[in-house]
Amino acid sequence: MAVISEYVKLRKAGRSWIGLCPFHSEKTPSFSVDPDKQLFYCFGCNTGGNVFTFLMKKEGLTFQEALQILADKAGVILTPSKGGRSDSARKEIQRLREVLQYAQTKFRENLLSVRGRDAMAYLHKRGLSQETIDRFGLGLAMDDWEALAVASRRAGLTTEIFEGPALLVERQGGGFYDRFRNRIMFPIWDGSGGLIGFGGRALGMIPPSA
Numbered sequence: 001m002a003v004i005s006e007y008v009k010l011r012k013a014g015r016s017w018i019g020l021c022p023f024h025s026e027k028t029p030s031f032s033v034d035p036d037k038q039l040f041y042c043f044g045c046n047t048g049g050n051v052f053t054f055l056m057k058k059e060g061l062t063f064q065e066a067l068q069i070l071a072d073k074a075g076v077i078l079t080p081s082k083g084g085r086s087d088s089a090r091k092e093i094q095r096l097r098e099v100l101q102y103a104q105t106k107f108r109e110n111l112l113s114v115r116g117r118d119a120m121a122y123l124h125k126r127g128l129s130q131e132t133i134d135r136f137g138l139g140l141a142m143d144d145w146e147a148l149a150v151a152s153r154r155a156g157l158t159t160e161i162f163e164g165p166a167l168l169v170e171r172q173g174g175g176f177y178d179r180f181r182n183r184i185m186f187p188i189w190d191g192s193g194g195l196i197g198f199g200g201r202a203l204g205m206i207p208p209s210a
Contacts, residue, residue, distance in 0.1 A: 001017065001033050001035045001038075003051050003054065003055065003070070003073070004033055004040060004051065004054055005017075007022050007054075007058060008020065008021075008022050008031060008033075010033060011029075013032075015034070015036065016032045016033060016034050016035075017032070017033045017035065018030075018031060018032050018033075019031050019033075021042040021044055021045060021047070022058060023042060023045055023047045023057060023058075024042070024044060024045040024047075026044050030042055030043040030044035031044075036134075037134050038050055038051065039108075039112065040053075040054060041112070046113070046114055048109065048112055048113065049105065049108070049109045049112075050105060050108065050109075051070065052066050052067065052070070052101075052102075052105050053105060053109060055069060055070070056155065062155055062156030062157065063098065063101075063102045063105070063155045063156070063157060064098060064156070064157075067098060067101070095161060095164075096164055096165060097194065097195065099157070099161055099162055099164070099165055099167070100165055100195045100196070100197070100198075101195060102152065102155065102157065103148060103162070103165070103167050103198070104137060104139065104187055104195060104198075106139075106147075106148060106151050107139025107140055107141060107185040107187075107198075108137065108138075108139045109139075110139060110140040110141070110142050110147070111133075111138065111139050111140035111184075115142065116140045119140045119184060119203060120133075122184075122203065123138065123184065136186070136187070137187045138184060138185065138186060138187075139184075139185040139187070140183070140184060140185060141178065141180035141181055141182065141183045141185050141200060142178075142181065142182070143181055143182035143203075144178065144181060145177045145178060145181065146176075146177055146178060147178055147181075148162070148167060148168065148178045148180075149162075149168055149175075149176045149177060149178055152168075159175075159176045160176075162176070163176075165197065166179055166197075167179055167180070167198075180198070180200045182202065182203050182204075183200035183201055183202050183203060184200065184201045184203060185198050185199075185200050186198060186199040186200070186201070
């Protein structure tokens with residue numbers, strides 16, 4: 001919320017903070033920030049996401065640029081510092097972390113978007129509370145062959161780098177397609193809290209939510 005408040009004048013409204021949306025012109029506040037979930041959403045233009053999404057949209061940044069800005073603000077050095085690793089190995093680890101974090105950001109955005117409401121309703125129907133969904137960072141891979149592939153290109157990421165974490169698959173005729181489609185995505189964390197991969201549960205046909 002600290003980053004967003006640099007761009008938007010926010011006032012408290014219940015558990016959330018609201019203000020005028022920075023992405024479209026409005027006179028009545030429809031832009032909401034949930035500090036607990038670390039997410040924003042505008043009910044006027046249906047723009048939402050996390051702090052990475054906000055900076056990318058507001059400043060026209062790539063994901064790497066937004067990641068570096070936030071790391072600088074937090075005083076975090078992105079390059080892994082464990083001894084015994086070569087520079088190339090450290091760069092590879094950092095590259096994979098950035099790719100996985102980007103994918104996690106997109107999967108979360110998908111689930112929280114209008115297109116994700118049926119998947120969200122399905123999770124609730126299965127007995128998962130919103131708190132649990134948010135705590136474990138569940139997301140959604142769209143029922144689309146190229147949702148992540150297209151989004152990554154638009155964000156300035158090279159699609160080839162998504163092959164390593166097995167998120168995109170190269171077509172025989174060139175280009176890439178999404179490995180995960182129409183699935184609830186479960187992030188996998190290591191013992192130190194680092195994102196190391198994803199599991200997915202196929203949704204099949206979901207009855208539309210009311």
